[in-house]
Amino acid sequence: MNGSNHSLAIRGTTLSVALLIVFLTAWQWGPGLLRIPPFIIPPLSAVFNEAVRMWNVSGLAFHTGITAAEVLAGFILGSLLGASIGYLIGMSPTAEFALSPYILALQIAPKVAFAPLFILWMGFTIYPKILVAILIVFFPVMVNVLTAIRTVDPDLINLARAFKAKRAQIFWRIEFPASLPPLFAGLRIGSTLAVVGVVVGELVGGNAGLGYLLSFGEGQANTAMVFVAIVMLTLVGGLAYLLVILIELRVLHYLPKRAQMGF
Template sequence: MKITRRGKRAEGLLERTWRPVVLLVVLVLLWQLATATTGFIEPYLVPSPAATLDVLLGQWPYLWQHTWVTTYETVLGFVLAALVGVLTAVTLVSSPTVERTVYPILLFAQVIPKIAIAPLFVVWLGFGLEPKILVAVLIAFFPVVISMVTGLKSVDPEMLQLASVMGGGPLKTFWKIRFPASLPHLFSGLKVAVTLAVTGAVVGEFVGANEGLGYLILQANGNLDTPMLFAALIVMAGVGVVLFVLLEIVERLVLPWHASRRAEAVTTTV
């Protein structure tokens, strides 16, 4: 029985991953063909995959030092954005007056490019971790609020009426009905937010930092060190992918019924 389950899991994993793996291999081959093989693109513009891999392997301790800083800023910024975003969404849904008052301001703040105000954070907070974390929070905050508000509002009104008839108070109704029903929407917003948090941390490092992937990218760009630049970009993307996958795993653990139903739907449509 255990072997059968493992075989099914391995088969499902293979079914989900072989297409992106094949696409990635094709893209790398085209990259190699356009750079090292034909010389169509000059190395100082776009390095070859081999040159980028040499930097990744040969200078990994140096890359890891900066990756750890960016990852720390990303995770902390994402956690703060998730907590504040959920509390804000609950407040908005609980009071229509607050929603009509605050929601337009949140939308206005979201439209402002964060990179335009990031220098102010450096002036106010200095060159430490605080401005990078703040930029990550601001960029990741809005998707959490939107998804949580949508989830809280998508509860079946009949369920709320039934809870009220059975004597359920607002707090108990929230924890037993509203909050569980909003979790699928919340996780969708969290997965978007965690990738944006990586961007936010790097944007904060662009403005003022002496460590982190953003600092490394700026340094490599200034020195026309394109292999290091591409290596840092690949590591940055890898951090986002790893955090996204971790949230996928948490979602499957917290909402097994939701994850399994979605997987079945994908399987039947392919």
């Protein structure tokens, strides 16, 4: 079984790399062959040159750093908030009953629409961007934790109770560890959503971050710059996602390997 898994990994990786090469080739020569002008789709080499130019002249590293810092801050704070509220509500059916309509309403409301409001409140600083990210990360994390707490096998709780477990012992020994796999599923979603929140905040107002470069490039009709910003945003999001996966692999090491793979 291990051998077949191994060969699957080799075949899969080969195919992935092949797809990447096909994609990059198509990007480089496709637009020219199809007579698509460079201001619609600039070829790969033009985007690469633009990236080098931006790195040297436009402070690409600085803007990427700002965005990454906002994403990280928003993601961590949003996750902490979402998880804490999820645990609190999960343990109090009354609180859940009372709060559920508001939670639902806030969940339905498009969080990115709050971005202009936050900028009005806090100006062109990094804080409104972090706040949008917090808001957007909050929900998937909270909902996953809440569901996890509610679906813990009551027989497990009874088992602990039969051993005379106190409420805190039931939480720390059963409910909390049982909630970790869904929590991490929420964190995975949250890590990618944090980027969305930050970018929207930066697009709406400010003079720093990849979102700012995005709208600056748009204003200059510099399509290559827009592409560079998109690629960098994807990298930032990918790194955040990878970070979650790495922590998850450590924390949930007891799960069968199959359950940990996949996205």
